[in-house]
Amino acid sequence: MNDSFSSVAVSSVAAARDVDSSRNPVGDPGFLWDFWYPAARSSQIRGRKLVTAMLLEVPLVLGRTDDGKAFAMRDSCPHRGIPLSYGRFDGQAVECAYHGWKFEACSGQCIEIPSLTSQDKLKVERIFAGHFPCQERDGYVWVYITQPGTLPRGSQRAETIPAAPALPVFSKGYKITHLDCELPSHVDQGIIGLMDPAHGPFVHQSWYWRSRRSIHDKEKKFEPIANGFRMSTHTPSANSAPYKLLRRMTGEPVTTTIDFVLPNMRLEEIRSGKLWFSSRATVTPVRRDLCRIDFVAAWNVAAWLPLVVPVFRSFAKRFLRQDQLTMIQQAEGLKYNPKLMLIDDADRPAKWYFGLKAGLLESRRTGEPMVHPMAGPVTLHWRS
Numbered sequence: 001m002n003d004s005f006s007s008v009a010v011s012s013v014a015a016a017r018d019v020d021s022s023r024n025p026v027g028d029p030g031f032l033w034d035f036w037y038p039a040a041r042s043s044q045i046r047g048r049k050l051v052t053a054m055l056l057e058v059p060l061v062l063g064r065t066d067d068g069k070a071f072a073m074r075d076s077c078p079h080r081g082i083p084l085s086y087g088r089f090d091g092q093a094v095e096c097a098y099h100g101w102k103f104e105a106c107s108g109q110c111i112e113i114p115s116l117t118s119q120d121k122l123k124v125e126r127i128f129a130g131h132f133p134c135q136e137r138d139g140y141v142w143v144y145i146t147q148p149g150t151l152p153r154g155s156q157r158a159e160t161i162p163a164a165p166a167l168p169v170f171s172k173g174y175k176i177t178h179l180d181c182e183l184p185s186h187v188d189q190g191i192i193g194l195m196d197p198a199h200g201p202f203v204h205q206s207w208y209w210r211s212r213r214s215i216h217d218k219e220k221k222f223e224p225i226a227n228g229f230r231m232s233t234h235t236p237s238a239n240s241a242p243y244k245l246l247r248r249m250t251g252e253p254v255t256t257t258i259d260f261v262l263p264n265m266r267l268e269e270i271r272s273g274k275l276w277f278s279s280r281a282t283v284t285p286v287r288r289d290l291c292r293i294d295f296v297a298a299w300n301v302a303a304w305l306p307l308v309v310p311v312f313r314s315f316a317k318r319f320l321r322q323d324q325l326t327m328i329q330q331a332e333g334l335k336y337n338p339k340l341m342l343i344d345d346a347d348r349p350a351k352w353y354f355g356l357k358a359g360l361l362e363s364r365r366t367g368e369p370m371v372h373p374m375a376g377p378v379t380l381h382w383r384s
């Protein structure tokens with residue numbers, strides 16, 4: 001499914017770093033606010049059904065208005081806090097199950113309080129339920145999560161919010177498929193697991209991919225990009241069957257480019273002649289002890305073959321299941337708050353991730369431009 005981020009490595013032991021912040025049971029959960037996160041699959045939001053989700057420990061109720069617009073409200077009535085998801089939705093407004101207050105679904109604005117008499121002076125329209133910007137892309141409902149208490153009321157800040165992320169695609173006809181998997185871990189552990197090259201030969205052993213015996217020296221170039229880093233475009237490892245096959249199909253070299261971008265996104269692009277494969281994995285914090293990988297892949301390679309999607313899905317599922325099992329085992333160990341290490345060079349991407357995160361938070365605090373943890377292009381060496 002991927003190349004070097006899940007392939008091999010060894011290198012000189014250098015700086016080791018503690019990542020205790022990822023296991024803080026109270027206090028700051030270490031989330032990155034003011035970003036888009038996928039809350040649910042678009043296909044889950046049907047008719048007038050209300051669906052619950054959680055992002056960054058914020059409970060959400062999602063739905064779709066009769067004219068097709070997805071919305072995300074805080075799943076809590078501003079009157080007495082009962083989840084709005086217990087209420088009723090008429091295609092426009094959500095009515096709370098407790099005292100029947102009604103809220104316009106997209107703006108959160110209160111439009112009716114049934115207990116008021118004609119004598120009452122309360123300005124109903126000044127009351128808002130919590131609500132978040134919501135957009136659909138690539139089959140996901142994305143929600144722009146702002147830190148509770150800093151939520152902009154109304155839509156005055158809508159223009160300053162970037163568009164939700166879209167998976168890059170390179171031709172009209174293609175196949176697309178989605179997979180997800182929950183990990184019982186802090187998002188930081190999920191992310192560094194995603195960019196870790198050294199676990200591949202141990203966790204993802206299989207005859208069609210690679211075995212422990214295929215471990216060899218790797219050299220990969222990385223470069224800084226805005227809010228992230230890129231494994232520069234290169235020809236992937238020759239010992240993986242899928243790449244050999246692709247090469248045989250086009251007779252042209254195979255190239256791959258892998259980006260990591262804050263807050264949580266790994267993008268991979270594989271090209272060979274006219275054929276392309278594009279994938280995105282996001283690791284989304286649900287709670288501080290739970291995250292979810294959402295994986296979407298699109299390709300035009302043999303898009304005419306009927307079995308391509310199920311075959312790809314079964315391989316990808318197996319990969320995700322192997323990672324999930326490892327993270328479940330790791331979570332068992334992390335319960336007892338052990339000291340952890342990040343070593344060079346195999347864990348350098350993980351160090352960059354923590355550096356990017358710290359740089360972003362610092363820049364938001366000071367208003368100064370973000371300091372990137374990489375001064376320029378870097379070549380890393382490991383065995384995998």
Ligand code: FES
Nearest residue numbers: 077079080096099
């Ligand atoms: S708690 Fe929702 S209307 Fe009272």
Ligand SMILES: [Fe+2]
Nearest residue numbers: 006203204323
């Ligand atoms: Fe993996």
